[in-house]
Amino acid sequence: MGDDQVCEAAVLVIGAGPAGLYAAQELAERGAEVVLLNRDIRPGGLAEYGIYHSKHKTKAVLRAQFQKILQNPRIRYLGNVVVGRGGDVTLDQLRGLGFAAIVVAVGAQGTKWLGLPGEQLRGVYHAKDLIYYYNGLPPYSERTYEIGRRVAVIGVGNVMADITHWLVCDLKVDEVIAVARRGPAEVKFTRQELTYFAANLDTTALGEEIRRVSDRMRAVGQDPDVARDFILAALSGAAERAADTRVSFRFLSSPTRVLGDAEGRVCGLEVEDTELVLDETGDTRAKRLGTTHVLDVDTVVFCIGDRVSDELGLPVQWFSFVKNPTPAYPVGDISYEAYDPDACASIDGVFVVGWARSASEGQVALARKDARGCAEAVTAYIATVPRRDAAAPCAALMELIAGLNKPIVTAEDVLRLARIEAARAESCGDPGFRFTSNADMLAAIASDEG
Numbered sequence: 340m341g342d343d344q345v346c347e348a349a350v351l352v353i354g355a356g357p358a359g360l361y362a363a364q365e366l367a368e369r370g371a372e373v374v375l376l377n378r379d380i381r382p383g384g385l386a387e388y389g390i391y392h393s394k395h396k397t398k399a400v401l402r403a404q405f406q407k408i409l410q411n412p413r414i415r416y417l418g419n420v421v422v423g424r425g426g427d428v429t430l431d432q433l434r435g436l437g438f439a440a441i442v443v444a445v446g447a448q449g450t451k452w453l454g455l456p457g458e459q460l461r462g463v464y465h466a467k468d469l470i471y472y473y474n475g476l477p478p479y480s481e482r483t484y485e486i487g488r489r490v491a492v493i494g495v496g497n498v499m500a501d502i503t504h505w506l507v508c509d510l511k512v513d514e515v516i517a518v519a520r521r522g523p524a525e526v527k528f529t530r531q532e533l534t535y536f537a538a539n540l541d542t543t544a545l546g547e548e549i550r551r552v553s554d555r556m557r558a559v560g561q562d563p564d565v566a567r568d569f570i571l572a573a574l575s576g577a578a579e580r581a582a583d584t585r586v587s588f589r590f591l592s593s594p595t596r597v598l599g600d601a602e603g604r605v606c607g608l609e610v611e612d613t614e615l616v617l618d619e620t621g622d623t624r625a626k627r628l629g630t631t632h633v634l635d636v637d638t639v640v641f642c643i644g645d646r647v648s649d650e651l652g653l654p655v656q657w658f659s660f661v662k663n664p665t666p667a668y669p670v671g672d673i674s675y676e677a678y679d680p681d682a683c684a685s686i687d688g689v690f691v692v693g694w695a696r697s698a699s700e701g702q703v704a705l706a707r708k709d710a711r712g713c714a715e716a717v718t719a720y721i722a723t724v725p726r727r728d729a730a731a732p733c734a735a736l737m738e739l740i741a742g743l744n745k746p747i748v749t750a751e752d753v754l755r756l757a758r759i760e761a762a763r764a765e766s767c768g769d770p771g772f773r774f775t776s777n778a779d780m781l782a783a784i785a786s787d788e789g
């Protein structure tokens with residue numbers, strides 16, 4: 340199938356994060372009539388509610404792109420609609436409406452826990468909840484999170500870096516310890532993300548920590564100096580020190596238990612030493628050694644990636660929705676076809692893209708590339724099925740949505756909200772100003788402003 344193939348049909352895209360928005364754009368450009376359902380009032384997903392709140396320029400560029408997509412006459416945006424069990428409409432209901440294809444682009448909304456004793460204690464959080472909180476996504480923005488003074492952040496990817504950025508620059512906590520089950524050579528954060536709190540790195544402690552694990556690194560052919568230099572390179576572009584927070588790393592340490600006090604609050608994190616074992620691909624994995632230590636912390640934040648939600652109604656495996664291992668419409672080596680492993684068959688006409696296809700993988704640019712691939716697979720699929728009326732499924736969906744008795748947000752509403760917020764941002768001098776409750780957003784949309 341060529342990239343320029345035309346697909347004149349009605350396609351439903353569920354989820355208006357980067358993957359859903361770019362997929363909608365790509366499909367509309369190929370001639371499809373696209374309806375875009377979104378849980379949140381605002382489009383953008385993690386580009387809106389994940390990217391760090393002070394990255395105003397990046398967010399503004401993406402918002403402008405997304406607003407342009409919503410203005411495509413072939414795309415109809417319907418926000419404030421939750422799809423799935425316990426939501427406003429189920430996937431099965433939507434499948435019954437006659438769309439030529441359904442693209443599931445709902446991201447990874449589930450929470451990945453390790454199942455450790457003590458995970459239910461007060462002061463244990465998953466990064467996603469805190470990220471949604473500080474980026475103003477309801478209902479997280481309206482909840483209270485008890486962050487103490489000494490925080491263990493588990494995982495060493497860019498999400499850990501964002502959370503540490505927040506703990507240092509916004510909350511100004513006393514201490515952050517980043518806990519990694521593998522070593523300094525396997526950190527996943529980028530140098531740029533480290534620069535925001537590099538001035539708070541305890542460099543003496545970093546040197547000692549790398550010396551502590553250097554024999555275990557050399558045992559698998561790693562050079563401790565190279566790993567140390569990568570981390571220290573962030574110092575050259577370090578942002579101004581915003582607080583006295585001490586940031587350190589604890590490598591080759593796998594969390595085993597969160598300890599609680601008499602009030603049910605976190606009072607420590609037990610970790611077990613690990614060593615590195617080379618696998619058949621040359622990558623390393625962490626092997627536990629049996630010896631444990633307790634880190635003196637009062638808060639634990641898991642920054643270990645997300646998983647998709649079971650509530651959507653598609654089978655889940657390895658944190659993501661299941662894809663057909665032998666797809667009929669592969670693009671490169673990627674399968675976009677939702678799959679029922681019990682029936683050993685594709686779920687006809689349902690495709691997955693972005694973090695719904697591969698949870699916690701990559702940045703916005705990757706979601707965009709994935710959306711292009713997905714649109715290609717959908718186009719190829721539609722070419723093989725009998726031609727259907729494009730208007731009827733859209734009309735049926737509008738009827739279903741009208742019966743929900745809740746405010747549905749259109750593209751015009753999104754633009755109006757953006758104008759109102761821009762005016763407020765200007766008048767209060769806060770470029771990041773946005774409404775953080777659904778009630779306030781809906782009231783603004785219904786107001787005379789903008």
Ligand SMILES: Cc1cc2nc3c(=O)[nH]c(=O)nc-3n(C[C@H](O)[C@H](O)[C@H](O)COP(=O)(O)OP(=O)(O)OC[C@H]3O[C@@H](n4cnc5c(N)ncnc54)[C@H](O)[C@@H]3O)c2cc1C
Nearest residue numbers: 354356357358378379384385389422445446693694702703
């Ligand atoms: C903390 C953090 C910071 C990041 N910072 C950057 C960065 O600086 N630069 C960068 O390039 N990338 C960044 N990323 C990565 C980037 O945000 C993701 O690659 C991208 O957002 C994934 O897009 P997606 O559309 O697959 O999922 P998401 O962005 O999660 O979008 C999912 C969409 O689906 C909707 N949805 C969810 N459930 C339902 C449902 N049941 N019914 C209907 N709609 C639903 C949501 O409302 C949302 O709009 C960051 C990620 C995180 C977690």
Ligand SMILES: NC(=O)c1ccc[n+]([C@@H]2O[C@H](COP(=O)([O-])OP(=O)(O)OC[C@H]3O[C@@H](n4cnc5c(N)ncnc54)[C@H](OP(=O)(O)O)[C@@H]3O)[C@@H](O)[C@H]2O)c1
Nearest residue numbers: 494495496497498499520521527642643644699700701702
């Ligand atoms: N500014 C930005 O551009 C930005 C910001 C945030 C996120 N993002 C992107 O979003 C994606 C997701 O980021 P992420 O940080 O969530 O994921 P990530 O980069 O995969 O990092 C996850 C971390 O969690 C650890 N981990 C996973 N499972 C674990 C377990 N069971 N026990 C202990 N540790 C575990 C991983 O260790 P192992 O390596 O040992 O598995 C790794 O250190 C990435 O592509 C990232 O680049 C980008």
